Amino acid sequence: MKKWLSFKRQQPEYRVKLDVFEGPLDLLLYLIEQAEIDIYDIPIAYITEEYLAYLRNVELDDFHQAGNFLIMASTLMQIKARMLLPAPPRLEEETGEEEDDPRWELVEKLLEYRKIKKAAALLGEYEEKWSRFYSRSGGAFPDRECETPADPVGDLTLWDLVQAFKSLLESLTPRFEVEGMPQEEPSVQEMMEKILSRLGQKSPLPFSALFAELTSRKMMVTSFLAVLELIIRQKIKVRQDVLFGEIEIFRAEEGHRETG
């Protein structure tokens, strides 16, 4: 192992990515394990040197990550400095040495991190093992479903919908009532229910039909928001068979899964 580290020192051009390590604790653990050092009695001068040597040869391209590694470097140097100072005279002999050891806090962190690493490795094994079990519908694994999401809008983009909505607004302008008339103003939620119940009677519906009876700009906007919300919740799907043709809206089939 020492060979490996000194090899790098001789060839400063050789660049290693920090990504190999999950963080400064991971790197430190690696160096300690490589040198077969007792974690409870770390030769801090030696390990600091190894740590810094490693950092010198590494690409610090991710600043957040680099910061984490540098903080650890300064911690190490601080500990090293404190170890060089004579211990303050003790009044009572009985207090354990460990509490006073400037290394102790770091050792605790390393021990704790080592357990996390072990736990993570075990979880990884469980994950691997369990990936061999497929559920009946695939519906039992939400994130597996995400891999092939039910595509509610097909090739349509949000922009297509906005365009359709915009031209509707323009074409329907004359129908708007005089401003200032008191209007019944349903919420987006109410509008969503209304749209769903309409689709329950007839599906698919042309996009424009949803707005046909509306008489205020505000209500049209509410309806449009309701359509978008329903798409997000995968309750409805939209489709445009012909380019620039009428956009059709229909109910997503899987109604039974939404009860959960």
Place this chain on the structure above:
Amino acid sequence: MRLGKIKGIIEALIFASSEPVSLREIAEILKIHEATAGELVEELKEEYEKNRRGIQIVQVAGGYHFVTNPDYAEFVRKMKKVPRQAPLSQAALETLAVIAYKQPVTRAEIEALRGVKVESSLNTLLERGLIEEKGRKEGPGRPILYVTSSYFLRHFGLNDLNELPKVEDPADNLSTEVIINAE
């Protein structure tokens, strides 16, 4: 009702649900004792296992669930429609391990233990539904607390959090004391 029929109904219930079905639910529907339901499910489970059937019943996330026989996974994977899922990264697994064993836990606490920023792995885990936010910690800034979700159990094939792998270490103080999410 004959026992065979009850067993058939239980089979139907487990099959029809996309989520694990708890014994309590089975017992309620059939108006039988949970213990009886448990025995019948176990019998059913054994029948599937004994005959090396393509599907099996497993106990996961506090309920019973139909899954394919892991021995046949290679074949199932050959089907185009079965989505393959990338395993979690080392970083995500470490963050998840901290949350699983220490929950509820704040971001700062996870970062202190891992010694790195964990924002992106937290986001990954939230997106994949493996963890969720559960209230806020009292104190400065009232930081968000994170816990594992019930889907976490299913993803790792655990029945409950007590089944988390035990991490043995001479100086073991990685607390395995966990709270189980109330449904």
